[in-house]
Amino acid sequence: MSKMSGLGGRLYRGETAIDFIGKRRRWYSISALFVLASIAALSLQGLHLGIEFKGGSSFTVNQPTATVQQAEAAVKETGIPGELIIQKIGSNKVRVQTGALDTVQNNAVQDALAAKFGVSVESIDTQIIGPSWGKEITRKALYGLFGFLIVVMLYLAMAFEPKMAVAAIAAVVHDVFITVGIYALVGFDVTPATVIGFLTILGYSLYDTVVVFDKVRENTRTITATSTKTYSQAVNHAVNQTLVRSANTSLIALLPVGSILFVGAGLLGAGTLKDLSLALFIGLAVGTYSSIFIAPPVLAQLREKEPAMQALAKRVNSRSGASTESAPSAAVAAVNGRGPRNQPKRKGRK
Amino acid sequence: MSTTNKPVKTAARPGRSLAILGLVLVAMTSLVFIQGATSVHLGLDLRGGTSVTLQPRIAPGEAGKVTSESIDQAVSIIRQRVNSLGVAESEVTAQGSGTNRQIVISVPGDTGRRVVELVGQTAELRFRQVLASGAAAPAAADKAATPVAGVSADVNAKFAALDCTKAENRQGTGTDAPTDTIVACDRAGATKYILAPAEVLGRQISKASAGIDTQGGNAWYVSLTFNNEGTSAFGALTARVTTLPEPTNQVAIVLDGLVVSSPRITEAIPSGNAQITGSFTQLEAQDLANVLKYGALPLAFDRGEVQQVSPTLGADQLNAGLIAGALGLGLVFLYSLLYYRGLGLVTVGSLSIAAALTYLLFLLLGKWIGFTLTLAGIAGAIVAIGVTADSFIIYFERIRDEVREGRSLRTAVETGWTRARRTILVADFVSIIAAVLLYFFAVGGVRGFAFTLGLTTLIDLVVVFVFTKPLVSILSRVNFFSSGHSLSGFSSKSLGTIVAKEA
Numbered sequence: 001m002s003k004m005s006g007l008g009g010r011l012y013r014g015e016t017a018i019d020f021i022g023k024r025r026r027w028y029s030i031s032a033l034f035v036l037a038s039i040a041a042l043s044l045q046g047l048h049l050g051i052e053f054k055g056g057s058s059f060t061v062n063q064p065t066a067t068v069q070q071a072e073a074a075v076k077e078t079g080i081p082g083e084l085i086i087q088k089i090g091s092n093k094v095r096v097q098t099g100a101l102d103t104v105q106n107n108a109v110q111d112a113l114a115a116k117f118g119v120s121v122e123s124i125d126t127q128i129i130g131p132s133w134g135k136e137i138t139r140k141a142l143y144g145l146f147g148f149l150i151v152v153m154l155y156l157a158m159a160f161e162p163k164m165a166v167a168a169i170a171a172v173v174h175d176v177f178i179t180v181g182i183y184a185l186v187g188f189d190v191t192p193a194t195v196i197g198f199l200t201i202l203g204y205s206l207y208d209t210v211v212v213f214d215k216v217r218e219n220t221r222t223i224t225a226t227s228t229k230t231y232s233q234a235v236n237h238a239v240n241q242t243l244v245r246s247a248n249t250s251l252i253a254l255l256p257v258g259s260i261l262f263v264g265a266g267l268l269g270a271g272t273l274k275d276l277s278l279a280l281f282i283g284l285a286v287g288t289y290s291s292i293f294i295a296p297p298v299l300a301q302l303r304e305k306e307p308a309m310q311a312l313a314k315r316v317n318s319r320s321g322a323s324t325e326s327a328p329s330a331a332v333a334a335v336n337g338r339g340p341r342n343q344p345k346r347k348g349r350k
Numbered sequence: 351m352s353t354t355n356k357p358v359k360t361a362a363r364p365g366r367s368l369a370i371l372g373l374v375l376v377a378m379t380s381l382v383f384i385q386g387a388t389s390v391h392l393g394l395d396l397r398g399g400t401s402v403t404l405q406p407r408i409a410p411g412e413a414g415k416v417t418s419e420s421i422d423q424a425v426s427i428i429r430q431r432v433n434s435l436g437v438a439e440s441e442v443t444a445q446g447s448g449t450n451r452q453i454v455i456s457v458p459g460d461t462g463r464r465v466v467e468l469v470g471q472t473a474e475l476r477f478r479q480v481l482a483s484g485a486a487a488p489a490a491a492d493k494a495a496t497p498v499a500g501v502s503a504d505v506n507a508k509f510a511a512l513d514c515t516k517a518e519n520r521q522g523t524g525t526d527a528p529t530d531t532i533v534a535c536d537r538a539g540a541t542k543y544i545l546a547p548a549e550v551l552g553r554q555i556s557k558a559s560a561g562i563d564t565q566g567g568n569a570w571y572v573s574l575t576f577n578n579e580g581t582s583a584f585g586a587l588t589a590r591v592t593t594l595p596e597p598t599n600q601v602a603i604v605l606d607g608l609v610v611s612s613p614r615i616t617e618a619i620p621s622g623n624a625q626i627t628g629s630f631t632q633l634e635a636q637d638l639a640n641v642l643k644y645g646a647l648p649l650a651f652d653r654g655e656v657q658q659v660s661p662t663l664g665a666d667q668l669n670a671g672l673i674a675g676a677l678g679l680g681l682v683f684l685y686s687l688l689y690y691r692g693l694g695l696v697t698v699g700s701l702s703i704a705a706a707l708t709y710l711l712f713l714l715l716g717k718w719i720g721f722t723l724t725l726a727g728i729a730g731a732i733v734a735i736g737v738t739a740d741s742f743i744i745y746f747e748r749i750r751d752e753v754r755e756g757r758s759l760r761t762a763v764e765t766g767w768t769r770a771r772r773t774i775l776v777a778d779f780v781s782i783i784a785a786v787l788l789y790f791f792a793v794g795g796v797r798g799f800a801f802t803l804g805l806t807t808l809i810d811l812v813v814v815f816v817f818t819k820p821l822v823s824i825l826s827r828v829n830f831f832s833s834g835h836s837l838s839g840f841s842s843k844s845l846g847t848i849v850a851k852e853a
Contacts, residue, residue: 012754052655062662103470103653104520107463122460125663128656132405136654144791151783159776196726196788196799200733203784207737207777211744214773245747252685252743253736256678260732263674272395272725273670276799280733 011240018243021236024297031174031294038181045184050191050275053138055100055131059109059124063117064092071096074116078108090267100131141195145176148202156206160213167299168209171290175205179283193272197279204253204280205287208246209295215242216296224308227315232300239296250288257281364820371703371816378710387717390709393724393798396668398661399458400465404428404651406451420648421451427644428453428469434640435468437461441720442469445797452654460661464633472606472650473641475552476528477584478545479591480600480612486514486540498544501531505544509533514542520608534602536609537628543609545602549587554580558642560635563627570635571627572642581622589618603628605638671728678732679705682739690746692831693822697742700818704738707809708802715805727798734806737781741814744777745770749822763826767819774814781807 011017020027051058061071068086071094075084082099089095098109106128114121149169156165179198183190215238223234257280264273303309382388394401406416406424421444429442432455440457457465482498498506513519514535528548535542557575562568576584591599592615602612603626611628630638659667679701686694708731715721748770752762785804789797825831 012751060663062660102520103467110463120460121463122658123660123662124658125660126656126658128466128653130405130652130654132652133403133654136405140791144787147791148784148787151787152780155780155783159779193726199788200784200799200803203781204737206780206784207740210777210780211773214776218769241751242747245743248689248743248747249736249740252682252739253733255681255685256674256732256735259678259681260674260729263670263677267666267670267673271667273667273674273729276726276729 011243017236017240019236020239020293021232021297021300024301027293027297031178031290034178034181035174038177038184041181041184045187047180047184047190048187049134050189050194051097051127051129052192053134053190055129055134056098057101057106057109057129058095058097058127059113060089060093060095060126061113061117061119061124062093063119066092066094066117068094070094070116071113074112075109078105078112080105080109101128137192137195141192141199144199145202148199149173152202152206156210160210160217163302164213164217164299167295167302168206168213170298171209171287171295172202172205174290174294175201175283175286178286179279182282183279188278189275191272191275193275194279197276197283200280201283201287204284205290208249208287208291211245211249212239212242212291212296213299215239216299224312227312227319230313230316231303231309232313233316235296235300235303239292243292246288246292250284254281254284257284364823367816367820368824375703375706375710378707378714382710382713385714385717387713389716390712391716391720391722392664392668393722393727394456394458394664395657395659395725396664396671396723396728397458398460398659398664399456400461400656400658401454401456402466402469402656403654404453404455404470405654407650407652416649418451421453424647424649424651425453427647428455430644431468431637431640432457432465434637434644435461435465453651464637466653466656468637468641470651470653471641471647473552473644473646474606475555475642475646476548476604477550477587478532478548478602478604479587480543480597480602481531481546482509482544483541483597483600483612484509486535486542501544505531505533509542509544512542514539532607534604534607534609536612541609541612543602543612545604545609548604550576550580550583552642552646554583555642556580558639560630560632560639561625562632569627570630570632571625572630572635572639574624574626574642576622576624578622581620584622584624585618585620588615589620591615592617610638667725671725671732675728675732675735678735682735686739686742692825692835693746696746696818696821696825697739699821700742700813701735701738703817704806704809704813707813708806711805711809721801722798723802724798727802730799730802731806734803734810737778737803737807738810738813741774741778741810742818744773745814745818745822748773759832760826763822767822774811778807778811 068088071086072084075086075096075098080098080101082101085097087095087097096109096113101109106126110121110124110126113119113124149172152172153165153169156168176198179201182188183194188194216235219234219238219241220231223229223231229237257277260273260277261281264271264277304313406421408416425442425444432440432442435457437457437459440455442453442455444451444453446452455465455469481501498509512533512535520535520537520539528551531547532545533542534545554576555574556577559573560570561573562570587601591601593599596614597612600612600614602609604610611626613627626638682701683694683698686697688694690697712721712723716723745766749759749762749766752766753759755762757765782804785800785807788800789804
């Protein structure tokens, strides 16, 4: 732990610097690869939508000895139409999912299962979703998504800079794509709880990005008055300075979400907790990545196009070109300025 | 760094905010006891029960019928029906805004199927003369060959094609226009009918009650009393059909487009009383009587979602939620202590205060605005542990940055705060935007999640401002921290720098 804290100090002063901005092509390519894979998975496999979106019924029998075969036989006897999905959940539950049924058919399935397994009708956990309900849920989720993106973009543009808002939203869109892609690829069930998870991630991913951008803004407030760092270098320094913080906040956020996932999947087997925390878990991981590897480089690229920043870059390059010979590592070299002075004094350094 | 006026001036403040926070906690706790709000309202998914979400059905060309008023009216009728079940703490509410609203019915306990059938019924009752009846299945050519006289060819064709053995034809749509001649199935799917325009309507009923016929084999029936208008209409109808041949001497009692029974009328009934028999169980008879008593719904509804959770599953979900919360909180505590050492205690303290505030607010809001804790709500609160702890980390890292810049801990705590405060405010604000939007765009469980997420984010802000910051200010004066003790979280080793030790 203290090793990591020590790393924090070195990162803060720029003695250790990871080149996030200069190697942006690499991060972009990695993300592009993931986004392409996501699009491919989405178009080839599609999302595995839960009955909440398609309409249908789900019956869960809590009976340790119940088997999938027994449940299937019992339900088949009722002669209901459509496809059946029957799964064993945890060690003592069997879940039957059917297509959209009417009240009479739903009651028939409940009765058949209750009779087969010797349980009361009331003890069967039932969820019945009307066929038009899914459209309603989907519509609301999309409204929520777009409403959120627009409001946050406006807010960030006001609180920070318009270009920061664009970069932050680019990172969020990236997160949504990749998370949805993972769902398509792995074939996880998408339920309304998953959608809540997605929408929450958006908030969280932005939270991370906001923390990084806040530091960027602080570091670049008077940047055009100096000629020590280019905008990109300043952004890179900010990302390095907030790296330990990002790692810590992400890890701390993942701990409770991981607990929900562990308990939800382990104790309950399926349902709201599992769906929600799985989406959060994947999304948080992707969101942390994008707040470090995507949002800052996009911001740097956007700002470097400005004439003032290009002039700054020219000034900085002509200065550093005189002191160090290798231009590509300028970002690292420039922020290394303070390093040697501190290093000899440090104790316990390896 | 020399001692200036600044630390002296701030000296009074941290103590004061901690004292205020203490008072608020004591006040909230006493309020909880005074108001008797000592238990959190649990949602049906945590204690078992049935919830039904009804979506207004918009028939083609009838979009104008779904108005805010008609939904309110439906809510109050459904509420009366649900109350007739006599289950405590049942709830009927409309969610959403304007005409795009759903009605959510929650009834705790084992009433499952009964609730579902009771609330969804439009309960449009009509009395129609039977013009023809036949076996349920669509007949072969022979039936089509003998069209019923006095009925349009169109209706005859529909009658011939109707298959009452199919469940989708026994949906009880309640969309039959009273002035039309219609074809209909009976509830059991055994017989199909051609029915004349309605002559007596449900709104002409003034009273309805369930009774048992002890002589006739203990059969349950529903007895009706018509109002004046209904009495004369029903009298005229029964007088007219008694002399007609089979099956036109039958009067069909049609509920939501399905024939409940079609008694043969042997004599005119001018008294204004009638009985509906139809092999009812006791509950069915009572429910039908209630439905008729409280009137028909102004709109037809689709059952959007029906969720029936057994008490066992409810208890399991509650346990899982609590275990996940305890585990998550424990892991965050552990990590903060390992990483931030002494400073981690501030995280532990702040999170505990946040947890206490959250719990007290759950109790009070349950009393004040009927806040109900659902599984999704618990998940929201657990996720918020992370968001809350994050604001402490932002602050701590900021202090460490300031110390790395060469400031003394006491100064770093103050300068770090002014910078961290902004970041925390912006980040929490984004979190609150997300919660508010989720709340307004979502239905059902999602709202519970958004509500607790938003609430706990606000609590986070309060705790950071009135607890964490003042506590850190006070601790920065304690030698253990300001001297950079190896377990304080500010040691030169853990900061990776030479701390400008305070003289």
